Amino acid sequence: MADAAADFRDERPSLPGVWLQRVWRLYPIAVVLAAWEIIAHSGFISPLLLPPIEKVAHEFWQMTASGDMAFHGAITLQRALIGFSAAIIVGIILGTALARNRIVNRVLEPIFIFGYPIPKISLYPIFIFVFGFGDMSKIVLVFLECLYPITIQTMHGMRSAERVLVWTAQNAGASGMRLFWRVLVPSAAPAIFAGIRIALPISMIVTIITELIGESRGLGYVVAFASASFEPARAMAAFAAIAMIGFFFDRSLSWLRKKALYWQADAPAFS
Amino acid sequence: MTGQTAALAETMPEPKTAFAERRGAGWLIPLAVLLAWELCGQFGMLPRYIVAPSRIGATWWGMLVSGELTGHAASSLFRQSLGLLIGASCGTIVGVLAGVFAPISRFYEPLVSLIYPVPKVAILPLIFVWFGLGDLSKIVVMTISIFFPTYIAAYHGAKSVQKIHIWTALNAGATRARLIRQVVIPSALPDIFNGWRIGLALSFVLMVTTELVVSTKGLGYVIARAEENLRFDRMYAAILTIAILGFCADRLLLKLRGYLLVGQLMSKDSGHG
Numbered sequence: 001m002a003d004a005a006a007d008f009r010d011e012r013p014s015l016p017g018v019w020l021q022r023v024w025r026l027y028p029i030a031v032v033l034a035a036w037e038i039i040a041h042s043g044f045i046s047p048l049l050l051p052p053i054e055k056v057a058h059e060f061w062q063m064t065a066s067g068d069m070a071f072h073g074a075i076t077l078q079r080a081l082i083g084f085s086a087a088i089i090v091g092i093i094l095g096t097a098l099a100r101n102r103i104v105n106r107v108l109e110p111i112f113i114f115g116y117p118i119p120k121i122s123l124y125p126i127f128i129f130v131f132g133f134g135d136m137s138k139i140v141l142v143f144l145e146c147l148y149p150i151t152i153q154t155m156h157g158m159r160s161a162e163r164v165l166v167w168t169a170q171n172a173g174a175s176g177m178r179l180f181w182r183v184l185v186p187s188a189a190p191a192i193f194a195g196i197r198i199a200l201p202i203s204m205i206v207t208i209i210t211e212l213i214g215e216s217r218g219l220g221y222v223v224a225f226a227s228a229s230f231e232p233a234r235a236m237a238a239f240a241a242i243a244m245i246g247f248f249f250d251r252s253l254s255w256l257r258k259k260a261l262y263w264q265a266d267a268p269a270f271s
Numbered sequence: 272m273t274g275q276t277a278a279l280a281e282t283m284p285e286p287k288t289a290f291a292e293r294r295g296a297g298w299l300i301p302l303a304v305l306l307a308w309e310l311c312g313q314f315g316m317l318p319r320y321i322v323a324p325s326r327i328g329a330t331w332w333g334m335l336v337s338g339e340l341t342g343h344a345a346s347s348l349f350r351q352s353l354g355l356l357i358g359a360s361c362g363t364i365v366g367v368l369a370g371v372f373a374p375i376s377r378f379y380e381p382l383v384s385l386i387y388p389v390p391k392v393a394i395l396p397l398i399f400v401w402f403g404l405g406d407l408s409k410i411v412v413m414t415i416s417i418f419f420p421t422y423i424a425a426y427h428g429a430k431s432v433q434k435i436h437i438w439t440a441l442n443a444g445a446t447r448a449r450l451i452r453q454v455v456i457p458s459a460l461p462d463i464f465n466g467w468r469i470g471l472a473l474s475f476v477l478m479v480t481t482e483l484v485v486s487t488k489g490l491g492y493v494i495a496r497a498e499e500n501l502r503f504d505r506m507y508a509a510i511l512t513i514a515i516l517g518f519c520a521d522r523l524l525l526k527l528r529g530y531l532l533v534g535q536l537m538s539k540d541s542g543h544g
Contacts, residue, residue: 028378029385049401107300117521118514119476122491124483125498125506129320205390209480212395220393227396235397243389250388 051233060237068222069241076207076218077245079135083142084203088196091147095154095192096184112152120144121209128214138210145206146199150192157191158184193257200253204246219245322504331508344512347478347489350406354413355474359467361414362421366466367459369422370429371451379422387419392480399485409481416477417470424466428459464528471524475517 033053039045040052047055063069097104098112124141131137161184169183185192211220219238226234305324312323334340369376395412402408432455440454456463482491490509497505 025377026381028382032382107304110298110301114518117472117475117517119472119479119517121476121483122479122494122510122513125494126320126503129498129501201388201390205392208390208393212392212480213483223393224396227400230400232397232400239393239397242393243386246389247385 048230049232051236055233056236056240059233060240063234063237063241069238072217072219072222072238073241073245075135076211076220076242079138079210079218080142080203080207083139083207084146084199086139087143087146087150087199087203090143091150091195091199092154092185092192094147095151095195096158096180098151098155099158100184112148112155116148116152120148121206124210124213133214138207138215141210142203142206145202149198149202150195153191153195153198154188157188160191161187189261193261197253197257200249201246204242204249208242319501320503322507326504327507327511330504331511334505334508340508340512343488343490343493343509344516347482347491347513348516350409350481350489351413351474351478354410354477355417355470357410358414358417358474359421359470362418362466362470363425363463365418366422366425366427367429367451367455367463370426370432370459371447371455376426379426383419383422387423391416391419392477395481395484404485409477412481413474413477417473420469420473421463421466424462424469425459428462429455431462432458460532461528464524464532468521468524468528471520472517475513475520479513 036050037053040047040050060069094108098108099105120141123144124137127137127140131140165183165187166179169179174182207218208220208223211218212224215221219242222238223235223242226232226238308317308321309324311317312321312326317323331340365375365379369379392412394415395408398408398412402411436454436458437450440450445453478489479491479494482489483495486492486495490513493509494506497503497509
């Protein structure tokens with residue numbers, strides 16, 4: 001008996017063992033970085049094209065210390081987040097109207113169904129003409145690109161809200177805002193979150209694209225300008241900052257989703 | 272993450288039969304809007320950057336007849352289809368293999384979860400430095416961007432094949448290659464198509480983006496030049512062409528999916544009508 005108990009205890013992995021396994025699982029990243037380092041130092045490829053990692057890290061540190069990174073990063077973040085939050089607010093309202101109101105549905109549904117596969121980025125030159133080269137045209141484009149997935153997902157979610165729940169609430173005397181906040185939004189929340197999760201990376205992508213096309217501020221501009229002036233280390237440092245923002249956005253949203261939708265078991269977490 | 276791609280495919284609206292049924296009424300209001308737009312244009316009440324539909328149509332027809340539009344569209348579509356084909360094929364093949372062989376998935380999983388949420392288009396200027404300003408760098412950017420969603424969709428599809436089907440095939444003496452060809456791929460096809468649909472939309476976005484940044488030919492180039500010359504009618508004609516192409520490509524893929532997946536769509540898609 002005692003032996004069996006001891007065996008049982010031994011089979012439980014110790015805490016450092018678990019952590020070691022988790023770190024070991026990340027070995028492909030180390031493989032890729034090592035390959036990069038070896039190629040960069042081998043001299044096959046000019047350092048003007050592929051700088052070694054330590055140079056990129058040094059550049060990253062210098063840009064952070066000089067405040068360049070914070071300045072450009074803040075501008076990029078601001079554009080992405082303003083357009084994205086506006087799209088959330090308008091998208092949820094529009095999606096609700098599309099699902100609940102017949103006239104709005106008739107007028108707007110064709111626009112959303114047929115407009116979905118069309119790349120909205122092709123409208124950007126017109127937005128530049130209308131709103132100018134500055135922040136406004138970029139924010140409007142981010143807003144428009146994010147609006148589509150959020151609106152359509154909200155519409156699906158609101159449509160599939162259970163009739164019985166809506167009827168019960170209406171029978172109990174709920175209407176208008178109360179029905180919206182207490183019944184419709186909670187039952188459509190998983191769908192709305194799915195739309196937001198699609199829109200979040202889009203907001204960053206579109207902001208970067210607009211900064212590549214024409215701008216003198218923002219991280220996308222730094223990548224474009226540094227590449228054009230053959231400073232790949234600087235471009236890669238800015239790209240690393242963009243990557244970190246994208247990764248951070250994704251992780252914080254899935255964290256938020258777990259907190260907000262605790263009743264939903266099938267959270268789309270990346271295992 | 273797999274949930275994310277599934278949700279993304281779900282967002283893309285499908286042509287609905289209900290919509291087709293009430294088409295008569297559904298088209299009235301958009302037609303009225305179009306008519307009002309045209310009338311405003313005729314009476315000169317529109318700002319300069321909004322062009323009346325009839326003028327867009329006339330310019331579009333003129334550019335089509337002169338062969339200008341087809342040349343640019345062909346150049347754009349060449350890059351777009353090549354980027355989509357290479358990127359989505361690599362993503363699908365690696366994804367299916369990763370779903371079948373655990374070591375492959377263990378290698379790709381950390382890389383994909385790290386790179387997937389990153390806006391990869393930001394690397395475009397560096398790619399231009401590496402591969403020049405021509406077609407190659409544009410195709411490379413598309414390939415990189417399209418790889419990830421198609422990989423995730425194919426991996427998810429290959430992973431969720433029912434164990435019983437695999438066991439039955441193995442019991443009947445199927446080899447690995449045969450198992451993949453006749454069991455894994457057919458049951459993963461709906462997911463693979465979802466990935467291709469996302470890749471298709473992405474390829475059109477990147478087609479326009481890369482051409483707006485640098486190009487000498489293509490529909491994005493037409494837009495960029497028209498903007499410099501303030502020829503808004505030409506700009507709208509090019510945008511209209513991109514819209515038509517994007518829309519038709521999407522519907523074509525859906526048709527192909529409906530043709531290849533007879534009977535499989537019912538069970539997988541019944542959840543979100």
